[in-house]
Amino acid sequence: xxxxxxxxxxxxxxxxxxxxxxxxxxxxxxxxxxxxxxxxxxxxxxxxxxxxxxxxxxxxxxxxxxxxxxxxxxxxxxxxxxxxxxxxxxxxxxxxxxxxxxxxxxxxxxxxxxxxxxxxxxxxxxxxxxxxxxxxxxxxxxxxxxxxxxxxxxxxxxxxxxxxxxxxxxxxxxxxxxxxxxxxxxxxxxxxxxxxxxxxxxxxxxxxxxxxxxxxxxxxxxxxxxxxxxxxxxxxxxxxxxxxxxxxxxxxxxxxxxxxxxxxxxxxxxxxxxxxxxxxxxxxxxxxxxxxxxxxxxxxxxxxxxxxxxxxxxxxxxxxxxxxxxxxxxxxxxxxxxxxxxxxxxxxxxxxxxx
Numbered sequence: 001x002x003x004x005x006x007x008x009x010x011x012x013x014x015x016x017x018x019x020x021x022x023x024x025x026x027x028x029x030x031x032x033x034x035x036x037x038x039x040x041x042x043x044x045x046x047x048x049x050x051x052x053x054x055x056x057x058x059x060x061x062x063x064x065x066x067x068x069x070x071x072x073x074x075x076x077x078x079x080x081x082x083x084x085x086x087x088x089x090x091x092x093x094x095x096x097x098x099x100x101x102x103x104x105x106x107x108x109x110x111x112x113x114x115x116x117x118x119x120x121x122x123x124x125x126x127x128x129x130x131x132x133x134x135x136x137x138x139x140x141x142x143x144x145x146x147x148x149x150x151x152x153x154x155x156x157x158x159x160x161x162x163x164x165x166x167x168x169x170x171x172x173x174x175x176x177x178x179x180x181x182x183x184x185x186x187x188x189x190x191x192x193x194x195x196x197x198x199x200x201x202x203x204x205x206x207x208x209x210x211x212x213x214x215x216x217x218x219x220x221x222x223x224x225x226x227x228x229x230x231x232x233x234x235x236x237x238x239x240x241x242x243x244x245x246x247x248x249x250x251x252x253x254x255x256x257x258x259x260x261x262x263x264x265x266x267x268x269x270x271x272x273x274x275x276x277x278x279x280x281x282x283x284x285x286x287x288x289x290x291x292x293x294x295x296x297x298x299x300x301x302x303x304x305x306x307x308x309x310x311x312x313x314x315x316x317x318x319x320x321x322x323x324x325x326x327x328x329x330x331x332x333x334x335x336x337x338x339x340x341x342x343x344x345x346x347x348x349x350x351x352x353x354x355x
Contacts, residue, residue, distance in 0.1 A: 004031045005066055007126050008043045011093070017117050018089035019044045024098040026293045027123050033063045035221060040076045041067065042085045049085045051076040077103075081110045091115045095122050124298040128290050129310040134222065135336055138291060138314050139345045141178075141224035142334055145217055146348045148172040149228060156211065156355050158232060159204050162187040165213075166200035173217040182216035182223040182295035193229070193328030196285055196320060207233035210243075210327040212320075216295055223295035225316050226346055227332035230353040239329075242279060242321055243352045246329045249273040249319040250350070253287060253301075257335055257342040259311035263287075263301040270319040271303060279321045288316040291334055309337040314345070 008031065012020045022028050022041040029035055032048070036056040042049040048067035052060050053074045060069050072079035079085075086092060092111075096118025107116055130138070151172050155165060166185045173181060188198030189205050193212040205211065209232045216225035229243065249270035256269045267287040274283045286302030291314045299307035301315060309315065315337065320330030333346035 002066055004126070005043060005048050007123070009045060011119075011122060012043065015093055015117060015119055017091040017093040019086050019091075020093040020122075021116075022095060023103070024095050027095070027098075027127070029221065029293055030123065030127055032067050033065055034060060035063060036060070038074075038076075040080070042080060044085075044087050044089065047085075047087075049080075051079060077106060077110060086111070086114065089114065091117055093117050093119055093122070096120045121298065125310060127292060128298050128313045130292060130312045130314050130336070132312075134292060135312065135314060135345075137220055137222040138224070138334060141217060141219035141222050142226065142345050143347075144173060144176045144178060144219055145215055145224040145226050146346065147176060148215070148217075149213070149226065149348055152213075153230070153353070153355065156205065156230060156232060158207055161202050161204045162189055162192065162198075162200040163202055169213075169215050173215075178217035178219050179221075180218045182218050182225060186212060186214035186227075188212040188328055189232075190327060191325045194322040194324050194326060196322055196328065196330070198328075205232050208235065209233075210235065210239055210329060212328050212330050214330065214332065218295075221293055223291050223293070225291055225295055225332065225334060226348065227318055227320075227330045228348065228350070228353070229329045229331065230355055232355050234354060235352070239327055240352065242277075242323075242327075243329050245274060245277040245279060246319050246321055246331055247350055247352075250317055250331045250333070253319065254317050254333070254335055254342050254344060257309065257315070257317070257337050259309055259313070259337045259339045261309045261337065262306055263299050263309060264303060264306040266309075266317075267301045267303050270317075274319060274321060282321040282323055283319060284322060285320070288318050288332075290315050311337065311339055313337045 050067040187200040190209040214227040253270040288301040290297030318332030322328040336343040
């Protein structure tokens, strides 16, 4: 954790500030280990102060490392003011993409002599470059999701509803030790599968349906994320051909991943294959995103922006095609961008499963 505090101090100095105030809980967890729901972290050149409320007295003592723990009650900023935790700081760096107007106004009133410097994406590059322990945590979370996928396959048959399958997905994850779902499971069958973020409905599976299943959990703080598309009964030739296109796009894009690769270029590998197959108009989202303490992190694989992949970034690779009123197909794995190429953490088969 001391290395992470050193990172904050380095970034603070690079931005010409004297101290930093962290308000975003996933980033606070990354720095000092706290997993609760209310906290602030003040970092100065010679001290680090962690603040939370009385609900977390015991938890903070067990989890927080590298910072002095303060448990003043619910008004954490008032405690910073009263105890002078910013010291002689004239400029305080804050996370501009995680600050509300109400917070900003409160700070300005309490500390009129200080300048608050908002910075977007303050820790995103440092957090994106995962340690081996973090990669192993993601691998374990992904393994739980893969086990759940194997468990739910026998449930999938004509007459089962999307909502019933989504409920089973949640139950099976929690049963295996997940603390929460990383996001609401996506179960989109038949024409509903053409909605990339379909919400599970009362629609029941029918023979010939393609079913897009996108799910992930949180295990020991780290997220999993996996999508597979299966079919109830025999698919028609069009669906089988489209599946083959998406699978090829995904596999070729994975091969292009390495530390320092351009996210835009990796996206382009998959996008070109789908376009050449005449399905380019039906691939409507970016290729992937970072995964870690949050299920959606920096960097992105996208045709809109050109993020460079830092070493050991864990990212999803999830091309898809979505034919309105007909069907959708998406295949998603988590991949680590190593210096010498990709390491795929997801082991579940990507062959089209006919159930």
